Amino acid sequence: MTTDTLTLTRPDDWHIHLRDGEGLRAIVADTARQFGRAIVMPNLKPPVTTVKQALEYRLRIMQALAAQSDQSSVVQKFNPLMTLYLTDKTTPDEIDRASESEHVVAVKLYPAGATTNSDAGVTDLLGQCARTLERMQRNGLPLLMHGEVTDPSVDVFDREAIFIDQVMKPLRQAFPSLKVVFEHLTTKEGVDYVRDADGPVAATITAQHLLYNRNAIFQGGLRPHWYCLPILKRELHRQALLDAATSDSDRFFLGTDSAPHAKHLKEHSCGCAGCYTAVHGMQLYATAFDRAGRLDRLEAFASQRGPDFYGLPRNRDTITLVRTPYQIPNELSYGSEHLVPLAAGESLPWSIAPQG
Numbered sequence: 601m602t603t604d605t606l607t608l609t610r611p612d613d614w615h616i617h618l619r620d621g622e623g624l625r626a627i628v629a630d631t632a633r634q635f636g637r638a639i640v641m642p643n644l645k646p647p648v649t650t651v652k653q654a655l656e657y658r659l660r661i662m663q664a665l666a667a668q669s670d671q672s673s674v675v676q677k678f679n680p681l682m683t684l685y686l687t688d689k690t691t692p693d694e695i696d697r698a699s700e701s702e703h704v705v706a707v708k709l710y711p712a713g714a715t716t717n718s719d720a721g722v723t724d725l726l727g728q729c730a731r732t733l734e735r736m737q738r739n740g741l742p743l744l745m746h747g748e749v750t751d752p753s754v755d756v757f758d759r760e761a762i763f764i765d766q767v768m769k770p771l772r773q774a775f776p777s778l779k780v781v782f783e784h785l786t787t788k789e790g791v792d793y794v795r796d797a798d799g800p801v802a803a804t805i806t807a808q809h810l811l812y813n814r815n816a817i818f819q820g821g822l823r824p825h826w827y828c829l830p831i832l833k834r835e836l837h838r839q840a841l842l843d844a845a846t847s848d849s850d851r852f853f854l855g856t857d858s859a860p861h862a863k864h865l866k867e868h869s870c871g872c873a874g875c876y877t878a879v880h881g882m883q884l885y886a887t888a889f890d891r892a893g894r895l896d897r898l899e900a901f902a903s904q905r906g907p908d909f910y911g912l913p914r915n916r917d918t919i920t921l922v923r924t925p926y927q928i929p930n931e932l933s934y935g936s937e938h939l940v941p942l943a944a945g946e947s948l949p950w951s952i953a954p955q956g
């Protein structure tokens with residue numbers, strides 16, 4: 601029997617880029633229409649490194665929501681959960697302030713040079729940040745990791761697997777009860793590590809890494825809108841990620857990593873990394889779970905395991921997905937710029953039912 605309607609506890613997005621300024625105003629409602637909460641990444645220019653900056657940024661998000669033409673209660677009830685950008689200089693006192701704030705829920709590691717706006721990131725995690733990590737472990741504040749090594753001599757497709765041995769294992773040996781999220785997991789090696797490791801470890805998985813392998817970047821020509829970091833991998837990795845997301849392990853949950861970049865900066869001689877998936881996040885995930893024959897696991901992945909890991913209550917309202925084709929827009933406006941969503945112009949088999 602095929603399911604045509606699926607009502608779930610409202611999902612949350614445990615990894616999102618909302619940007620700032622006019623870009624923020626243009627996109628925040630896309631996330632707020634689908635997700636009850638989202639973990640907002642701190643890689644702004646300049647990065648969000650203090651609790652004071654995180655709370656000011658949160659206020660700008662709330663103001664951007666209040667100014668939306670969409671005044672529905674779903675959009676207006678959206679709760680952004682904030683993060684701090686870890687640097688070599690982050691102090692244990694800042695960690696205490698974060699732990700005391702109800703709005704700051706985690707600290708984000710960007711290895712310096714690994715991805716968009718990571719220049720201010722950490723150069724030597726255990727060498728520079730040990731006291732800060734110690735305090736995070738004591739306070740139960742999770743570390744979210746962009747898990748790729750930055751050594752330019754390492755093949756771009758191997759950077760996640762090598763990160764496990766070079767960074768993840770030494771970190772977790774030094775701080776075995778530190779809560780860690782391996783963000784936007786992309787490899788079988790990553791899946792095996794997260795599934796089997798001792799202690800409080802979890803991972804987010806994007807929709808693009810469940811739906812596509814690296815052929816998508818090159819299909820019929822170079823397709824910049826399929827380029828994100830970590831980069832799409834070969835089919836065996838996509839299969840491992842899909843198996844993990846649809847398994848009964850409580851360690852894998854939803855994080856879109858929706859990462860808007862203006863169209864002209866994606867379609868460029870040196871195009872930016874990031875796929876825009878906030879406008880059709882749940883339609884994409886439902887398509888992936890449906891193709892795997894595991895729609896029954898979508899609610900655990902999207903709405904239950906994330907809050908359980910973070911020690912937050914699950915949402916109390918619901919969202920309904922219907923098997924009705926959803927036409928992905930060709931282009932969206934992004935302040936004074938334009939934005940091309942992932943798989944623009946294509947159709948997905950699942951839509952979201954109208955909500956109040």
Ligand SMILES: NC(=O)N[C@@H](CC(=O)O)C(=O)O
Pocket residue numbers: 617643715716746827828829830857859860873874875
């Ligand atoms: N995922 C991406 O390709 N890009 C993200 C940064 C990140 O999450 O690594 C961005 O901020 O653009």
Ligand SMILES: [Zn+2]
Pocket residue numbers: 715746783784829830
């Ligand atoms: Zn990242």
Ligand SMILES: [Zn+2]
Pocket residue numbers: 615616617641857859
């Ligand atoms: Zn990201």
